[in-house]
Amino acid sequence: MPSTHFEPYLYLAGLTHDSAIIAWGGFYFRARERGQSWQIVDDERLPSRQESIGLSSEPYGDARVVVRDDQGNPVAEATARDRNHVIVSGLEPDQRYRYSVFVDGKEWATGERHDWCEDPSTGEELMRPSGRRYDNTFRTHPAPDRRAEALDFALIGDYGVGIRGGSESSRRQRQVSAALEEAVERHGVRLLLTAGDNIYLPPASVDGAPSDQGSGDEDDDWFFTFYQPYRYLINRIPVYPTVGNHDSDETEASDDRAQLEDNFYLGARFGHAGEARSNEGPGLYYRFGFGSDIEFVSIDTSHASEGQGCDHYFELAPHRRFLDRAFQARSDHEPRRWLIPFSHHPPYCAGPHHGNNEAMLAQLLPLFHRAGVRVVFSGHEHNFQYARERDVHYFVSGAGAKLRPEPPTGFDAAHTRAWAAQGHFLLVQIRGAEMRVTPVARAHDGQLEPIALNPVGSAVPIPIVFQL
Secondary structure, eight states, X not given: OOOEEEEEEEEEEEEOSSOEEEEEEEEEEEEXXXXXXXXXXXXXXXXXXXXXXXXXXXOOSOEEEEEEOTTSOEEEEXXXXXXXXXXXXXXXXTOEEEEEEEETTEETTXXXXXXXXXXXXXXXXXXXXXXXXXXXXXXXXXXXXXXXXXXXXXXXXXXXXXXXXXXXXXXXXHHHHHHHHHHHHHHOOOEXXXXXXXXXXXXXXXXXXXXXXXXXXXXXXXXXXXXXXXXHHHTTSOEEOOOOTTTSTTTSSSOOHHHHHHHTTHHHHHOSSSTTBOSSSSSOOEEEEXXXXXXXXXXXXXXXXXXXXXXXXXXXXXXXXXXXXXXXXXXXXXXXXXXXXXXXXXXXXXXXXXXXXXXXXXHTHHHHHHHTOOEEEEOOSSSEEXXXXXXXXXXXXXXXXXXXXXXXXXXHHHTEEEEEOSOOEEEEEEETTEEEEEEXXXXXXXXXXXXXXEESSSOOOSSEEEEO
């Protein structure tokens, strides 16, 4: 008989200055007949349930979540019977906490964990003991009326290829995810932004065997692309996504926005109306602050589906009103602050596959300029690019797993200063009015190694440093 295994997961699904969304779930696995590889159990074949993880997953039992301070004293508690997440309130701003989840009286995901990795004796990929345990700690955001002054965060784009198999993209995703973990440990990275393409349609086969990954519209599709590679990050820091063309029906037949909403708990985090989020779909637009001096705005730049009456979702009236509010003209008497838009498609891009986005240049850049935006983060092109135009700094970071090695050609039109064809993520460090951006290729001997830039004109030093 095939052997089976259930592996529990933990997830810091949302975070503010005084609350946290703590979630739990898991995945089922089975080994095929002797001599055949392991596989994840498809959602449609789950035992007694339809979903195993995410906002809408069926409850595993009566749950209790306990949050403790640095000294181990319980400071907050929440319970749930009909869902696999809780909102723990009453926390203090900018404080460190530790949490535990109990389901039907038993602690969830305690002890040594099984991870998807290669068996050194056989070379087979399977769920096996990894020697790792969860460190369920987090730090709340600063109070919204206090200046943050300092923040380290990371951005990753075009990463959701999946770590299964031996492809270059899969190995690159593993390497970058390991470097991200090192950044959280060494630099205290507080949050992770994505630049879209959170999940790709998988190849028809993996190492010659039929793929059992789907298109992204079921939980099991997300195991290899998100939950496993970033497992020991997402239980500690919140992730803020944008929508890419591979997450929508722009490039693939399946529009995975509903599953993206579910796996990133966006309904629980931002609701469906109000100042924090655009109040109508389709299209994902939301904003959040980190203290009083840093604000992020997620912009859905994907092409609108047929029948919407526009080319891009940001042309729809509800989304346009949201963006008008988010990028209001700044008064000369207001204190300057970091207002940071992030999206999948870049306004400026030197290629080699994509060029400048004329719709963004015409409709979004005027909003950025009037609001005093100084930096814009995007993905889509599978390399690193840095451009500067009118004192705004533009970063393309689309090589979290995918990579396009051919050199770009449209440097002049894109105002490019530097580029690189290496897998990477961005480490972004804010210190008051200064921002430092380091594209990181990997971690080696405990140190983060930046990528090697190809200058366009004069050399650009790493980190790239500029002022508000």
